[in-house]
Amino acid sequence: MKKDNKNYHMTADEFRKQGYAMVDWIADYWSGVEEMPVLSQAAPNDLFNALPNSAPNHSEDFSDIMQDVEKHIMPGITHWQSPNFFAYFPTGASGPSILGEMMSAGLGVQGMLWSTSPACTELEMKMMDWLVHLLGLPKHYLLENAGGGSLQDSASSACLVALIAAREKVSKLSLNKLGGNSVDDKKLLAYISTQTHSSLEKAMMISGLGTDNLRKISVDGSYAMQAESLKKQIAIDKAEGYLPFFVCATIGTTSSNGIDDLTSVGKIAQQEGLWMHVDAAMSGTASICPEFRDCNKGLELADSYNFNPHKWMFTNFDCSALFVKNKADIINALSILPEYLKNAATESGAVIDYRDWQIPLGRRFRALKLWFTLRHYGVEGLRHHIREHVTLAQEFATWVEESENFEIVAPHPLNLVCFRHKDGDAVNEALVKKLNDSGDLYLTHTKLNGEYVIRLCVGQAHTTRKHVEKAWELIQAMS
Amino acid sequence: MKKDNKNYHMTADEFRKQGYAMVDWIADYWSGVEEMPVLSQAAPNDLFNALPNSAPNHSEDFSDIMQDVEKHIMPGITHWQSPNFFAYFPTGASGPSILGEMMSAGLGVQGMLWSTSPACTELEMKMMDWLVHLLGLPKHYLLENAGGGSLQDSASSACLVALIAAREKVSKLSLNKLGGNSVDDKKLLAYISTQTHSSLEKAMMISGLGTDNLRKISVDGSYAMQAESLKKQIAIDKAEGYLPFFVCATIGTTSSNGIDDLTSVGKIAQQEGLWMHVDAAMSGTASICPEFRDCNKGLELADSYNFNPHKWMFTNFDCSALFVKNKADIINALSILPEYLKNAATESGAVIDYRDWQIPLGRRFRALKLWFTLRHYGVEGLRHHIREHVTLAQEFATWVEESENFEIVAPHPLNLVCFRHKDGDAVNEALVKKLNDSGDLYLTHTKLNGEYVIRLCVGQAHTTRKHVEKAWELIQAMS
Known part of the structure; x- marks a missing residue:
């Protein structure tokens, strides 16, 4: 795919040559990363100032580009794949996952609709079912039942999707109850603990519900949400005319790996009609081992559950798994169908169009790397x-x-x-x-x-x- | 990186072997894709039913996985990279871009903060500036000025970010004007044309503003928004007590490539205090050629502009470029800083943390593929x-x-x-x-x-x- 007399595309031969070299570069990188300083020692604008101010007019050789990678990019890398990386939560990667990303890029398909690549949708469907079994999640998350799973880019987007599904559900319920009067958004309250990930606060901002309508419940000595405090706060809020509609429980908080008691939080959610979302972004992966599944007790009470294979499951970012108890809730909140996306398969109702399960319209073929990783390991x-x-x-x-x-x-x-x-x-x-x-x-x-x-x-x-x-x-x- | 006695990781040697094979697979695919049926002929659940119901207990050979790719995945591919693909808008890919995706996967860095890989942030900063010059966009989008660009996953997310930034800006302005009384969300109105992409409608749903508060303006014979109708509709809405705050103009509508007159729409936006977002998802790329830049007349009046290198610029999905006139607007709307993300670089104020420019927290190293593509071509x-x-x-x-x-x-x-x-x-x-x-x-x-x-x-x-x-x-x- 490199330029000849007729065009500027890289020739197949050149792609093979540079592709092999890139594979070697990656293998060498992984072999040597342990010796590199983990946190980049670059100063602000080192790289920005080192590169030219505009794109080159003429095509450049790929070998020149690779030289600049060594010179300018590598000093600015913080090595997330170093075995000496103990910061934040890790981000996954592995040989099979990288191969999956390669194939996904090579195929270059756009899986917004089932028809735009059935394999992209159906492999994802299958992988989500695999994850239900792998983690021992409630069976209602299997696609053959009312629920189902989909891949999102991140836990942030997953909790935003859950929050919006919950908001639309309560709005419609209230609409029916109130005989056509829409619920006042300003009265909708969501609950998290003081230790819940900041993405919930961001989701409240994005969804327009606002952070004023987010209640942070205190935690106990193990940094788990105090269910009694949740119950009391809900009672206070209801007495003031608010409408509690959503609670996020966490399995493995970002600060300290605190684990909320899903049973006690879930029972309150059920009694009060709240949507319970469970954020297990990092720690969900632990449930692959039966001996670490205690934290899932009460998960059957959750309306949605999320964990990130891209954190601790050796799968490259982005790959975040979101499961919902009722797929209708999520589709009702996010579906839209303009004429130019209509097609026979969608209209037959026999297929899933995953664009209705997420914020963006387009989607990469992310399931490949998950499939490769699960089969390899x-x-x-x-x-x-x-x-x-x-x-x-x-x-x-x-x-x-x-x-x-x-x-x-x-x-x-x-x-x-x-x-x-x-x-x-x-x-x-x-x-x-x-x-x-x-x-x-x-x-x-x-x-x-x-x-x-x-x-x-x-x-x-x-x-x-x-x-x-x-x-x-x-x-x-x-x- | 394949399993030995001590672990299950794929060995470096195995990764090299499978990596070379994958490079060949991709090169062969591109060489042969022209002959394949473009639209997949698969029936619903062909693939889903063909695969086992759960992940394998034991590690499998990569060659077995590749056999299943041929048998089960390929019949379910709609070939977006076929030269006979004339559907929708295309999705980009090219040799250098695929090499960029490979390197991004191999490095496996997470660019949420500047400090978590300065090169990931700064190469993106540089690429966004390159795009400003490449497309002849207004100079206020350069990072050295008040504005700046960032990569989003898609035009959907880009317009959502713009809409939220506009919503927060008008809310704060109103808050000041009204002496502490918050603006009523239910009164905020956004304007699009009947031909605007459905992602704007979805953004109204996600942001909680609601599709009832979206006005669709009629178009003329060339499917461009009728500026006079926009003006009239705004007057009617204001008389009814509504607060118009946002308008989306399009360069190249999805249905028919209609091009809105940015000057006339922009002048109305300026007079009425509306945020003007410009969606040039597909057609923005045309501006690389000076002779196709007429459609950008009036772009200086826009508050935000978006186009997708992943459509027509030979860069793999996802790679959507969003520019804002004032970066403060976007950061004010989306920034959040929990303790576990604090670091010296962020606190110095000398760097950009791109997590504040987008919906999710995590980010891939997308700028690599853009850099490789721009330099190769x-x-x-x-x-x-x-x-x-x-x-x-x-x-x-x-x-x-x-x-x-x-x-x-x-x-x-x-x-x-x-x-x-x-x-x-x-x-x-x-x-x-x-x-x-x-x-x-x-x-x-x-x-x-x-x-x-x-x-x-x-x-x-x-x-x-x-x-x-x-x-x-x-x-x-x-x-």
Whole structure:
């Protein structure tokens, strides 16, 4: 596909040559990433100022582009795929997943409608069913039942979709009850805990419901939502004429891996007619192992559930799985059908058009990377690595507990450990900076009870015992 | 990266082997796609029923997976990258773009914040500036000025972001004017034409403003918004106590490539204090050629502008460029900063955190494919292909005009031709079905003035004269 006399496309031969080189580049990168400074040491505008101000007039050789990648791009990379990456929550990647992304790009299909590539829709349908079985989720999420799953770009979009479906559902219910008078949006209230991910607040902004109509419920000592407080707050709000309609429970909060009790929150949701969304973006993957499924108790009470294979399931971003109990709720809220998208398959009602399950119209063929990853690892492979990550995090927690200078500051049920030096915020903040500046590992922080806390998450695919041991050595040595 | 005794990851050697094979698979696919039936002939659930109901317990060989791709996936592909694809608007792809997707997947970085990979943010910043120069857009969209650009997944998300930024801006303005009384959302009105893309209607649903508050303005004979009607409708609405705040103008409507007069719409927007968003999703790319820039007259009056390199600029989906005149407007509407995302770079104010410019939090490294594509083709290469596509579409229109049985039904300024057989809707509908069932080409329809119309869009990278000639032969032969 490179330019000849007639056109500027890259020739098939050139694509093969550069493609092989790119495969080697990726394999070399993965083999060497462990030695690179994890957090980029670039200063603002290093790259921006180094590149020309406009696109070249003439076609350039791909080898020149690759030279600039080494020179300008690589110094500005924070290496999420380094086994020394313990920051935030990890973002997934693996050989089979990268191959899936390659095929998806090569096919270049647009799966907005079933008819625009049936395989894009149906492989996704099948993968969503696989995930229901894999995680032991309630059977009503299977497509043969009233519910079903779809791939979104992120947990942010997933919770926005759930919130809008809930908003439309309650609006229609109220419309019927009130005999044609629409519900006042200003009266609709959503509930989260103080530890819920910020994407819920953002979803309230986007949906127009507003953050004033979001109630943050206090948490207990394990950073789980206090169900009693939720119940009380709902009663207060109803007495003031508000209409509670939505609650988000979390399996594995971002700050500290807090796990809400789905049964108690779910019962309140059911009694009060609230839509319960469950955000398990990071920790959902743990449910692949039966021994980590306790946190799913009560999940049958949820109206929607989301987890991100692109976090801890070795699948490349973006790949976020959203399940709803009733697919009609989501389609009613998001469907639209202009003439130019009409086609026989849609009109037959026999197929799913996934554009009605999401914010954008267009969709990539994301299911390929999920399929490749699940088949490459198999259930036993995924379980092996998830168990190893949890074991390593638990071991790390033991070392912290046994140390003189550090302390554990939150429960650590899975692969995230929150800890701090006993000498206060300034020491911890300086320590994180020093560790990250060293380039030897990358950690991020949060605040719990107003105190600066260090987070260590074991979730990068290639992180092993030696990396966690080295991290602990460095943490002690630099403190 | 394939499983050894210690783990289940694909070994580097195995990744190289399968990676080379995948590169060959893609090159072979592109070489052979012309011969494949464009529209998939699969029946609903062919694929869904052919695959097992759950993920395999044990790791499978990648070669087995590839066999299943041939057997189960390929029959379900509608070939968007076939040069015989004339349906909808095309979706881009090219050698350099696919290589960019490969590198993005291989690096596996998450560009939500500047600090989480400065290169991901800064290459995007640079590419957005390049696009401003490339398309001859107003200079206020350059990042050094008040505005700036960012990559979104799609035009749908881009118009949603613009709508929300406009909503928040007018709400704050009103808040100040009204002395603390918030504006009533129910009074906010947005304006589009009857030909505007359905994503605007969807954005009204998502944002909670509601489709009742969307006014569809009539169009003239060229399917452009009637500015006089817009002006009148605004006056009527204001007299009824409504607050007009947003108008979307289109450069190249989806139905018929109608082009709104930005100057007349923009002047009304300015007089009335409306945010003007310009949707040039498909046709924006034409502006790479100076001779097609007339449609941009008045663009300086717009508050936001969007076009999709992933449509006609040989860049893989998803890659949609959104520019705003004032970046503060977008950040004010979408920014949120929880403790776990705080970092020194963000707090310094010296960098852009692109998460504040979009709906989701996470972001892929999309700028790589854009950089690779722009450098591979160069400005002259892009111009060459765009000009060729426009020339081919214009030639096709001539053939239709000169024919006895067919007629042109709308202006065809660029690469989309709307036409129909003179014998009425049933004949045209049957013709489209027959053509698409043949597998030799793929066309879609729309309705204009209530009549069924056939659309032919020349935009797939490898479409040449012989493909358009063959299409016209088939259209005549099968009618």
